Amino acid sequence: MSLLSFLARRLALAIVVLIGLSILLFLIARVLPGDPARIALGPRAPEYAVEALRKQMNLDKPLYTQYYLWISSLLKGDLGMSLLSRRPVQDDVKEYFPATFEEVLLAAIILSVGGIGLGILAAKYSNSWLDGIVRIFAYLGIVTPAFVWAIMLLLIFGYWVPIFPIQGRISPGVTLPPVITGMLTLDSLLTGNWVAFWDTLKHLILPSLALAMAPMAQAARIMRSSMCSDLGADHVAALTAYGVPENRILTKYLSRLSLIPTISIMSLDIISLFAAAFVVELVFNFPGLSRYGMQAILNKDLNAISGVLLIFGVLFTLITILIDLIVAYLDPRIRLQRKSI
Amino acid sequence: MYSKNLRKFGVVLVVSLILALVASCGQAQPSPTASSPSPTASSPSPTPTTAPYTPKAEDYIIRSTEDWPTYIDPAVGNDFSDSISLVNLYDSLVFPTPQGEIEPCLAEKWDISDDNLTYTFTLRQGVKFHNGDELTAEDVEFSMKRLLTIGEGFGYIFSPYVQDCKAIEKYKVAITLKKPFGPFISALPRFYILNKRAVMENIEKPGPYGDFGDYGKKWLLTNDAGSGPYKVKEMKMEEYLLAEKFDDYWGGWDPDAPKFFKLSATSEPATEFALFAKREMEITSELLPLETYNSIAKLNGADVVAFLNGNNFNIMLQTKKPPTDDIHFRKALAYCLDYDQVISNIYPGSVQSQGPVPTVIPGHDPNVFQYHRDLEKARAELAQSKYADKLDQYPVTLSWCAEAPEEEKVALLFQANAAELGIKVEITKKPFGSMIADAQSPETTPNASLIFVASHYAEAGAMLMSRYHSSNCGSWEQCEWLQDPEIDRMIEDSLATVDQQERFQKYYAIQEKIVDLCPTIYVFDQAERRAYQSAYVHWLPGEAAKTNKVYVPIMGYGMYAHDMKVWPEKRAELLSKP
Numbered sequence: 025m026s027l028l029s030f031l032a033r034r035l036a037l038a039i040v041v042l043i044g045l046s047i048l049l050f051l052i053a054r055v056l057p058g059d060p061a062r063i064a065l066g067p068r069a070p071e072y073a074v075e076a077l078r079k080q081m082n083l084d085k086p087l088y089t090q091y092y093l094w095i096s097s098l099l100k101g102d103l104g105m106s107l108l109s110r111r112p113v114q115d116d117v118k119e120y121f122p123a124t125f126e127e128v129l130l131a132a133i134i135l136s137v138g139g140i141g142l143g144i145l146a147a148k149y150s151n152s153w154l155d156g157i158v159r160i161f162a163y164l165g166i167v168t169p170a171f172v173w174a175i176m177l178l179l180i181f182g183y184w185v186p187i188f189p190i191q192g193r194i195s196p197g198v199t200l201p202p203v204i205t206g207m208l209t210l211d212s213l214l215t216g217n218w219v220a221f222w223d224t225l226k227h228l229i230l231p232s233l234a235l236a237m238a239p240m241a242q243a244a245r246i247m248r249s250s251m252c253s254d255l256g257a258d259h260v261a262a263l264t265a266y267g268v269p270e271n272r273i274l275t276k277y278l279s280r281l282s283l284i285p286t287i288s289i290m291s292l293d294i295i296s297l298f299a300a301a302f303v304v305e306l307v308f309n310f311p312g313l314s315r316y317g318m319q320a321i322l323n324k325d326l327n328a329i330s331g332v333l334l335i336f337g338v339l340f341t342l343i344t345i346l347i348d349l350i351v352a353y354l355d356p357r358i359r360l361q362r363k364s365i
Numbered sequence: 366m367y368s369k370n371l372r373k374f375g376v377v378l379v380v381s382l383i384l385a386l387v388a389s390c391g392q393a394q395p396s397p398t399a400s401s402p403s404p405t406a407s408s409p410s411p412t413p414t415t416a417p418y419t420p421k422a423e424d425y426i427i428r429s430t431e432d433w434p435t436y437i438d439p440a441v442g443n444d445f446s447d448s449i450s451l452v453n454l455y456d457s458l459v460f461p462t463p464q465g466e467i468e469p470c471l472a473e474k475w476d477i478s479d480d481n482l483t484y485t486f487t488l489r490q491g492v493k494f495h496n497g498d499e500l501t502a503e504d505v506e507f508s509m510k511r512l513l514t515i516g517e518g519f520g521y522i523f524s525p526y527v528q529d530c531k532a533i534e535k536y537k538v539a540i541t542l543k544k545p546f547g548p549f550i551s552a553l554p555r556f557y558i559l560n561k562r563a564v565m566e567n568i569e570k571p572g573p574y575g576d577f578g579d580y581g582k583k584w585l586l587t588n589d590a591g592s593g594p595y596k597v598k599e600m601k602m603e604e605y606l607l608a609e610k611f612d613d614y615w616g617g618w619d620p621d622a623p624k625f626f627k628l629s630a631t632s633e634p635a636t637e638f639a640l641f642a643k644r645e646m647e648i649t650s651e652l653l654p655l656e657t658y659n660s661i662a663k664l665n666g667a668d669v670v671a672f673l674n675g676n677n678f679n680i681m682l683q684t685k686k687p688p689t690d691d692i693h694f695r696k697a698l699a700y701c702l703d704y705d706q707v708i709s710n711i712y713p714g715s716v717q718s719q720g721p722v723p724t725v726i727p728g729h730d731p732n733v734f735q736y737h738r739d740l741e742k743a744r745a746e747l748a749q750s751k752y753a754d755k756l757d758q759y760p761v762t763l764s765w766c767a768e769a770p771e772e773e774k775v776a777l778l779f780q781a782n783a784a785e786l787g788i789k790v791e792i793t794k795k796p797f798g799s800m801i802a803d804a805q806s807p808e809t810t811p812n813a814s815l816i817f818v819a820s821h822y823a824e825a826g827a828m829l830m831s832r833y834h835s836s837n838c839g840s841w842e843q844c845e846w847l848q849d850p851e852i853d854r855m856i857e858d859s860l861a862t863v864d865q866q867e868r869f870q871k872y873y874a875i876q877e878k879i880v881d882l883c884p885t886i887y888v889f890d891q892a893e894r895r896a897y898q899s900a901y902v903h904w905l906p907g908e909a910a911k912t913n914k915v916y917v918p919i920m921g922y923g924m925y926a927h928d929m930k931v932w933p934e935k936r937a938e939l940l941s942k943p
Binding site (some may be wrong): 179 | 423434443444515516517520521524573582583586602603604607629630631636639640642643796798802830
């Protein structure tokens with residue numbers, strides 16, 4: 025099977041997955057306790073106002089009718105009205121998704137570079153003091169949840185040694201770049217607004233670092249273990265005998281092999297960053313989609329819940345397809361195996 | 366060789382980027398844009414030389430934080446953060462004084478018809494909206510009709526009573542009631558006046574309100590149409606509200622009054638602490654854990670104050686479900702609770718409630734009976750209960766609110782205290798949404814519900830109506846299902862009494878009767894705790910709390926920035942100290 029047909033098959037399966045996901049999300053949102061209209065208007069709103077909102081949200085109709093109406097709107101690109109923000113969900117998504125995306129993107133870069141780099145270092149200097157430090161960092165990282173990292177980083181770099189801002193996306197007084205992608209760092213770069221670029225990057229550092237710490241630690245451990253187990257392989261002995269420098273063996277030959285399990289785990293970690301981002305966004309008052317999504321769940325904002333989870337579902341599907349492609353690229357055996365099928 | 370050089374170049378590039386980033390972090394704030402100066406987020410740098418510090422306009426700012434989201438539409442918002450925003454952006458016909466009285470605001474005076482059904486307000490002339498339009502009776506008429514039509518926000522206060530609102534002259538408006546409503550003037554601080562022209566220019570059609578489209582609801586999410594002391598400069602829906610001083614405010618300005626007011630969505634204790642300690646926040650929220658307040662209290666120039674906020678905490682006993690349908694059983698529970706434990710260890714600073722109306726709310730009966738822990742009396746009451754010999758068959762089901770974690774301690778204490786009488790209490794933690802759903806029928810309402818209640822407006826009648834009138838059964842505020850026709854009649858009669866003294870006497874009689882029926886265990890009046898930068902901010906509720914002066918709180922009015930003062934030079938001085 026060629027890579028192209030593999031991709032086509034995965035995308036077709038993804039559509040089936042997303043349909044199933046939409047049904048699940050729809051049902052889950054509706055079994056959460058509480059009346060969404062009552063929660064939205066507050067407990068003291070008169071019954072006629074609550075009833076009017078229920079009708080507006082089609083909550084007075086049977087479940088299958090509600091699903092049909094929701095899917096029909098979804099296919100037209102209408103995610104419905106958010107009870108929390110009182111505006112179309114797609115407006116909220118347009119505003120908050122780029123914030124979370126650039127936060128997670130930076131976290132993904134940090135965790136990839138940091139995790140792989142630390143793993144290679146630990147493998148190269150295995151059983152030395154450097155390996156010990158990486159091991160301690162890994163254990164700490166794995167047991168420490170993202171919100172604890174967030175609070176620690178906030179206190180260390182936002183209060184005791186205040187070198188980074190601790191709330192928001194951009195400082196007041198800094199000119200906002202024109203909206204191109206919605207990601208402030210990228211938009212600033214594209215428009216040459218260096219002041220905004222540095223400022224928005226500074227605002228991203230602590231939240232992204234907090235998100236990246238735990239998965240980076242895990243990636244470092246997996247990378248180290250994978251490389252250490254491959255170090256005793258015959259081909260490595262052959263390369264060494266041929267006089268290939270150790271660093272080259274590590275970075276060019278071994279790391280590619282070791283990356284396969286590491287990237288598979290990292291992909292799941294990157295996807296879970298979107299969920300972990302909720303607490304981090306709370307700590308840093310970062311206006312992102314994860315925080316918005318969690319508030320939607322707590323307030324039973326049905327349309328917002330469905331919209332946010334659907335977007336994360338699509339992201340999950342796309343990221344897993346991407347990771348499969350990367351793994352297939354890294355490991356020729358997978359490509360060749362598929363060609364021979 | 367080539368790849369080695371490339372690697373070296375890559376390392377040098379990354380290190381340079383990191384150094385540049387760290388270097389730029391320590392630089393002063395970028396200068397504001399020429400078109401719209403904005404308040405700085407970081408502390409003003411204290412000048413190291415002998416040159417005096419010269420505060421900029423943006424340094425005159427009060428920053429606080431509250432629970433989010435915030436709705437700044439007067440017909441939509443009714444929560445704490447909404448109220449804070451509304452009192453600063455809008456004006457009402459009347460204004461509540463710190464002593465709990467009502468004084469004229471947009472209305473200079475008012476007359477009440479002989480049948481107590483028509484209130485005619487004479488408006489102040491020359492009041493400007495933020496867009497320069499003059500405020501007239503037409504705007505008042507529009508605002509009331511909009512509030513009643515939309516039915517959200519504080520509309521629930523007025524919809525049972527207001528029949529019509531009509532502009533009878535350019536500066537005269539008449540509000541006609543369906544029935545006499547004694548506390549009507551006390552309730553008016555919740556009625557905010559919008560600019561009709563501004564709203565109508567920004568309505569979106571089609572909408573649920575016919576010719577009025579969406580009634581400007583979408584536009585008012587991020588804009589204001591008010592005449593209040595502050596106007597919206599920036600409203601970032603998930604982040605903050607930044608309001609700037611309205612120079613033409615009819616009420617005038619103190620030279621030290623803040624020029625900016627910012628309300629943020631920050632609710633994490635560590636973040637609030639860090640911002641406060643860096644002097645980037647002037648008043649904290651009331652939601653912090655006690656440990657955080659204790660840490661803040663150690664900071665130089667900061668004070669933590671607690672004042673009764675007019676809310677109370679209740680154990681609502683379901684009077685239609687066994688075993689709490691028995692009055693003696695309920696009284697036994699009221700006598701067995703260790704109130705002192707709750708006040709000293711779980712909610713320090715609060716005071717034990719005396720009856721259904723918090724002590725600071727006008728109309729509270731100071732002589733109403735108050736229960737105290739007395740196991741002998743508890744046993745004596747239980748012995749008279751029809752369930753005395755069947756306690757094992759009738760456990761008491763209790764729900765507490767998951768969003769208020771400290772309530773669990775009260776639930777466990779109640780369970781332990783009840784066990785001393787042989788009463789079994791089954792505790793369930795529930796999201797508030799579930800408690801609202803449970804309260805809708807007597808079958809699903811548990812025997813006991815732990816709930817904080819706030820008065821809709823600053824008078825006892827509001828509390829008595831929402832808590833004990835049968836028309837409010839099925840709401841989370843009334844899990845007792847009392848449904849007592851005599852109490853209903855007394856409440857209706859008191860609310861229809863226009864003379865305040867007479868009305869208050871009727872409130873006292875209702876409170877005594879209710880306490881005698883014991884449908885509720887009144888645990889404590891809540892103390893709202895906040896920290897503020899007393900070294901460079903003058904904040905009325907804070908100063909009143911420190912000097913034990915009377916302060917009658919109405920939700921949101923404690924954060925009326927117009928009456929605050931801020932001295933940025935003192936802030937700079939504080940920051941220059943280690």
